[in-house]
Amino acid sequence: MDALSLIQILESGLRLSVPLIFACLAGLWSEKSGIVDIGLEGKMLMAAFAAAVAAFMTGHAWIGVFAGMAASTLLGLLHGFASISQRGNQIISGVALNMLAAGLTALLGHVIFKQGGRSPPLEGAARLPELAFGQSAMSFLAIAAALLTALALARTRFGLRVRAAGENPAAVDNAGVSVTRLRYGAVILAGLLCGLAGATLSLGQAAGFLPMMTSGKGFVALAALIFAKWRAWPAFWTCFLFGLLDAIAIRLQGVALPGIGAIPVQAIQALPYLFTIVLLAGFMGRAVPPRAAGQPYVKER
């Protein structure tokens, strides 16, 4: 384990954590405003799909990224409509979103490309290139997004109001600010961030779309959000930790460690999960969600 391989593990860890970071920040915005977002997974998947299709059709990765953000935001607005305007159950709406995305992407993918739902491999300019340290632009965007989110939630008027809408919407309303508009704003932000997460998956990490390619990352991001107690920087570091554990599991496989020797593959692969449980059980303390999360706001008459 020399310095070089340590750097490589850090690089790989950041690469793997980028979709988690975007998705986790998306969940953060949404839940801070009082809208529980189980649908992160679905939005990410839809974005990954739209990004791959647009990038393949146009040959430009960034057009794909915008298409992914647009598709995911549309789904986000659907969730918003169900849970803000119609005051529906947010969990059910989110689950429905996940199922919709899982089915729709595979179906549309097969109709468009006739390859069982997968997109053709993307080449050249249709993929996000590596810029520095083995990272694509998305990694730097993820760091910027975490920074901006932390700043916005702590310092800006919009951020503070979003937080208030998630803690005590009645007070926000009394002050003459529209809870509905704040929550829609947060849901749209969540959609845009999930779009970046999905585009990272299909245009950066893989070269193309595969059905179910998010493979539970949206739920990992939700877990990270709880673990981070709904705060932006801890969310960033938690996601990075998850990515790092994944990277360690990948890099340690088949490498003989000094003094221990080669560790069985299965033990290595269980490592991230073991770590997560130990961390969650031992170091976390109480995580309190925004008080009004999950409750539709009904204006007093």
Added chain:
Amino acid sequence: MRALVLGLAVSAMAGFAPIGSASAQAIKPAIVYDLGGKFDKSFNEGVYQGAEQFKKATGIDYRDFEIQNDAQREQALRRFARDGFSPIVAVGFSQATALEKVAKEFPDTKFTLIDMVVNAPNVQSVVFKEQEGSYLVGLLAAMASKTGKVGFVGGMDIPLIRRFACGYVQGVKAANPSADVFQNMTGTTGAAWTDPVKGAELAKSQIDRGADVVYHAAGGTGIGVLRAAADAGKLGIGVDSNQNGMHPGKVLTSMLKRVDVATLTAFSDAKDGKWKPGVMVLGLNEKGVDWALDDNNKALITPAMKAAADKAAAGIVAGSIKVHDYMADGKCPL
């Protein structure tokens, strides 16, 4: 319904067609693919190509099913059997348990199982000597490597994939006894066949450690392996289907496992009434495994490499080179 009627009409026509020999039968073939899906550019896609070839040659259509989870294997097999399909090709070792059960329930249905053995009077098991093909690509990998370090990325960690790995290592060491071989498995569940992101990360980690040729036996995950190798300016080695064309000039060769031939043979034998139950072992000698040489990789294979591979292939067929089979004793001598 219309598809069924059409299917019956087509098979009836085939039955009465003048080109069919006297023993030709009307058959309704079907395929159940493994996780990874029909278009994995690898193992399952090979079966698909074989079936398409059959369809083109005979005009007999077939039904197929891509399972989404393990629980669907048994349902899919039973459904096809109940609807009167035969022969039914079950793709992949994971189908064995389900097939064993369903084959007992439908003793008149012909089943062909690829990659695993089930002993039943109506089951034909087709297995391959992957170690022999892997030995040859290992030999080529070691000769193409400049760093003396090569990699292997497996899909799910099962004895079958260890057999690929073991054959590969033997081939590498035969060409360069001091070569290093890095071996990684993607996972321990079926999801390990469809994770190109992890495949790419594994390949990158091996390339970072100095590997300049990476062989994969990982189904859809391998798409990521080959891409990572191509991106880094290194060489990948494909598996099952000919994957040389996926990144022309960046894929050294592909270890061909002729599941397409196995499928085509199962279908045509059933049509001609020659289908027989039992175990078929296809190795180099039976042309069941091979390595791919085409326009996409001919610049990468030097005459010396081709000669060495041909010599080794002849040696394996003649028995002068013994390639150890991991599945025989669960151990790899190297």
